Amino acid sequence: MxxxxxxxxxxxxxxxxYDPNLPYQRIIPDAAERADFFQRVCTHDWNIEQDRGRDWAEAEALLIAQFPEREAHIRAFRQHWAEMVPxxxxxxxxxxxxxxxxxxxxxxxxxxxxxxxxxxxxxxxxxxxxxxxxxxxxxxxxxxxxxxxxxxxxxxxxxxxxxxxxxxxxxxxxxxxxxxxxxxxxxxxxxxxxxxxxxxxxx
Structure with a gap:
């Protein structure tokens, strides 16, 4: 050995x-809508780029350009991050x-x-x-x-x-x-x- x-x-x-669903259960109460949000908008692949070093301002701007109607929900990811690690x-x-x-x-x-x-x-x-x-x-x-x-x-x-x-x-x-x-x-x-x-x- x-x-x-x-x-x-x-x-x-x-x-x-760690669970990003925790704050979003309040922010997007509908389970199907919330699942769709994580599948299409704030995805795992999007979030991993912050782990690689991309700053949040750039990350948010990228998604807001694609999904302007979701701006508040996109910004909520960083704003309520602490709730994801309870x-x-x-x-x-x-x-x-x-x-x-x-x-x-x-x-x-x-x-x-x-x-x-x-x-x-x-x-x-x-x-x-x-x-x-x-x-x-x-x-x-x-x-x-x-x-x-x-x-x-x-x-x-x-x-x-x-x-x-x-x-x-x-x-x-x-x-x-x-x-x-x-x-x-x-x-x-x-x-x-x-x-x-x-x-x-x-x-």
Missing amino acids: TEIRHIVFDIGKVLIH HAYDESVAVMTGLIADGHDVTMLTNFAADTFREARKMYPFLNTPRGVTVSGEIGLIKPDVAIYTRHATDFGLEPAHTVFIDDSYPNVEGARAAGWQAVHFTGADKLKADLRGLGISL
């Missing part, structure tokens, strides 16, 4: 909850902070817009406890591009073969493996604990 010397956590849906996953956070307390090298690697991540750090101070973080929106790279894993490993002095990555997205897990890392697919804190123990990490 290859010794694990570095543990890297994703953030959204691993340490904190709570932490306490058990997962306890795993991470416990690993840090035990002396393990813990960092984070996340697809996140730069400005909303600054807000998240204020909302959830535990995000400041690992040794460091790579934020996609700050460097213009996103998972599962192998380049972002390579950048993280270089910036933080990680040995890829001795690094384990934890992410709720299976494509992101596969991206880490393609970069030479070990990786586990997060589905809950109990499975995470079992996966880490399986890699020889005591909890």
Whole structure:
């Protein structure tokens, strides 16, 4: 078994909850209309470009030009972003902070817009406890591009073969493996604990 010397956590849906539907249940009460809005207007592909580094003003202007009648709803995405991350996953956070307390090298690697991540750090101070973080929106790279894993490993002095990555997205897990890392697919804190123990990490 290859010794694990570095543990890297994703953030959204691993340490904190994320669901853009939460504020929009109030903003667009009709479920069918809301689903259509996310399918055609504020889509996943549109939002991921903010994670890649596009600023919100440009992102909003792009959609408002296409859907001028939806301007208020488009602007609401950023305005009410904090409601999309309403709570932490306490058990997962306890795993991470416990690993840090035990002396393990813990960092984070996340697809996140730069400005909303600054807000998240204020909302959830535990995000400041690992040794460091790579934020996609700050460097213009996103998972599962192998380049972002390579950048993280270089910036933080990680040995890829001795690094384990934890992410709720299976494509992101596969991206880490393609970069030479070990990786586990997060589905809950109990499975995470079992996966880490399986890699020889005591909890």
